[in-house]
Amino acid sequence: MLARRFALALVALAACSPLAAGCVSETEAQDDDDSVVGGDSTSEDAIVSERQLMGNELPQGTVALTFDDGPGGRTAELAEWLTARNIPATFFINGKNVPGRQGAIDKIVSGGHLLANHTQNHDQMTRQSGNALYRAVADTDAIIKQAQPSGPFLLRAPYGAWNGRVAGELNGGDMKKYVGSIFWDIGGDLTSTTAADWACWGQRVSVERCADLYLNEIQTKKRGIILMHDVHNKTVDMVKIIVPKLERDGYKFAKLPDVPSVKRAIAAGGTPPPPSAGKTCFSSTIGANVAENGCVQSRRDQKWYRCEDGEWTASSATDAKCTSKKPL
Numbered sequence: 043m044l045a046r047r048f049a050l051a052l053v054a055l056a057a058c059s060p061l062a063a064g065c066v067s068e069t070e071a072q073d074d075d076d077s078v079v080g081g082d083s084t085s086e087d088a089i090v091s092e093r094q095l096m097g098n099e100l101p102q103g104t105v106a107l108t109f110d111d112g113p114g115g116r117t118a119e120l121a122e123w124l125t126a127r128n129i130p131a132t133f134f135i136n137g138k139n140v141p142g143r144q145g146a147i148d149k150i151v152s153g154g155h156l157l158a159n160h161t162q163n164h165d166q167m168t169r170q171s172g173n174a175l176y177r178a179v180a181d182t183d184a185i186i187k188q189a190q191p192s193g194p195f196l197l198r199a200p201y202g203a204w205n206g207r208v209a210g211e212l213n214g215g216d217m218k219k220y221v222g223s224i225f226w227d228i229g230g231d232l233t234s235t236t237a238a239d240w241a242c243w244g245q246r247v248s249v250e251r252c253a254d255l256y257l258n259e260i261q262t263k264k265r266g267i268i269l270m271h272d273v274h275n276k277t278v279d280m281v282k283i284i285v286p287k288l289e290r291d292g293y294k295f296a297k298l299p300d301v302p303s304v305k306r307a308i309a310a311g312g313t314p315p316p317p318s319a320g321k322t323c324f325s326s327t328i329g330a331n332v333a334e335n336g337c338v339q340s341r342r343d344q345k346w347y348r349c350e351d352g353e354w355t356a357s358s359a360t361d362a363k364c365t366s367k368k369p370l
């Protein structure tokens with residue numbers, strides 16, 4: 043028996059859900075910096091983010107850099123740049139982007155960074171099951187284990203879309219060696235005080251302004267896992283602004299497996315999802331879990347959603363299936 047499992051039972055609730063922009067702000071992998079991104083609109087509304095691993099227990103002044111959706115055209119350059127500064131990062135790759143970019147994979151590993159799994163095609167895992175779900179993880183795992191055979195094996199669900207059913211299915215096969223899903227504390231939402239790189243580029247926010255917003259969010263939270271997307275060229279430029287400023291301010295850069303929640307999950311493996319996993323939906327609009335068939339009006343888009351089998355589904359103010367209703 044492999045010791046590691048998705049440590050679903052070990053971690054705190056994510057501070058974010060589909061009912062807020064904060065946790066749905068992941069982007070589809072793409073090379074065009076100027077494209078408006080964010081996946082299909084319905085997927086952003088159907089996400090469950092519960093019991094994911096976060097970085098809010100890191101010591102003050104410590105962050106962990108994570109990059110998603112690559113490798114991209116400048117991933118090798120970014121990995122080298124970070125290596126030269128002795129700063130570790132984790133690259134959550136999509137296997138579909140690897141052909142033609144093996145050099146970037148090699149640079150990540152040889153530079154002392156970590157490769158991690160963000161699925162093969164960036165599909166929403168809470169909408170997958172069976173062989174499709176297995177292949178989403180296993181196909182990218184084949185790339186990772188070749189380059190980084192001794193692990194650790196870390197997973198981040200695309201869009202942060204994760205629930206007990208997905209964890210349970212993956213725990214039922216040999217992908218249970220993965221620990222996840224690993225969420226983020228910083229970089230999930232573009233607002234007047236926080237940033238998300240893909241949203242910056244989609245909304246023509248300048249690299250300098252986006253960097254300032256990231257720095258503002260970091261300085262406010264003082265710790266955490268930072269989400270960025272190395273598939274975007276502008277993000278690489280932005281990292282080169284953010285990192286020197288963090289260094290100047292005395293910030294330390296932790297390796298992701300040393301983030302307390304991740305470290306515990308790696309060490310304590312073998313814990314199955316709790317029986318109730320997947321049967322509640324976390325809403326950051328109200329800041330709490332919502333029970334099965336509870337209905338919430340989203341702050342994000344003012345639409346109604348109902349918690350059904352652990353996932354948000356479109357609803358309405360007149361939905362008779364709602365056992366409770368939380369209007370805005």
Ligand SMILES: [Zn+2]
Nearest residue numbers: 068069110111
């Ligand atoms: Zn992603």
